[in-house]
Amino acid sequence: MIDSHCHLAGPEFIEDLDAVIERAQAAGLRRALVILAADDEPELKQGGEVAARWNEVRFSIGVHPHAAAKYAAEPGASARVVEAAIDAQPFTRGLGEIGLDYHYDFAPRDVQQAVFREQIRLARRRRLPIVIHTREAEEDTFRILAEESAGEVGVVFHCFTGDRDMARRALDAGFYLSLAGIVTFPRALELHEVAKIVPLDRLLVETDSPFLAPVPYRGKRNEPAHVVRVAEAVAALRGDTAEAVGRAAADNFDRLFNP
Ligand code: NI
Secondary structure: OEEEEEOOOOHHHOOOHHHHHHHHHHOOOOEEEEEEEOOOHHHHHHHHHHHHHOOOOEEEEEOOHHHHHHHOOOOHHHHHHHHHHHHHOOOEEEEEEEEEEOOOOOOOHHHHHHHHHHHHHHHHHHOOOEEEEEEOOHHHHHHHHHHOOHHHOOEEEOOOOOOHHHHHHHHHOOOEEEEOHHHHOOOOHHHHHHHHHOOHHHEEEOOOOOOOOOOOOOOOOOOHHHHHHHHHHHHHHHOOOHHHHHHHHHHHHHHHHOO
16 A cells, blocks of 8 residues: 655654654555655755655655745746755655646746646656646646646646546546545545546555545544555445555556656
8 A cells, every 4th residue: 555645744743753654554555655845945854854764755846836926937946946856855756746726826827837837847857757736727737738748757636636527537648546535525426436437557545644634534634544544435436445446556656656
């Protein structure tokens, strides 16, 4: 089992990092992909601490769309910040999370798009698969990914919450879908349908911890060990075993990220 998206280097885990990692390993996780914000110095530094304690973690680094406004004057500067962080962290295997967020609109949309494009170009130059954050921005996300030929390095839609049509569209483009704790929520009916149709060779599972704790931990801090609950929920929906789902998702992770 692999948690393909968590924020284990965030401030929420500094105090009990060892215990969190022990619980992840005890739950059967052999690896986690830790997301680092390229412009967050404390988080980048803490990434080194995480790697020192768990040598199987790998990293994905990017400028989140929420932070894009910082690069309004010069979007290309975002890619330079990301590249410097990649060069400083030898266990980097992905670029992201990057993308568009029109729900919060923390940065003007044209700026988000420019920063997104610059980072896709960097990902292609460095041959790194891309971890996508997209919210209420489906059309522009697909358009930019296509225009920039992002599929050549591999793309995963992290914490996928779209409907079946959006899932089909992403799958047709060759992308992977990563399901998070929301799939365990009883009322997430559209996502349940998605969990049933994703081919087993395009599915990833993640926690997005410390956010989005699955049932029965809703409202609490989430942690990588809980990815098992996500795999169980997906498996139940598909009439499969959690082991089979976890194994397939881990194989997909290895193929995509070449850890
Ligand atoms: Ni995230």
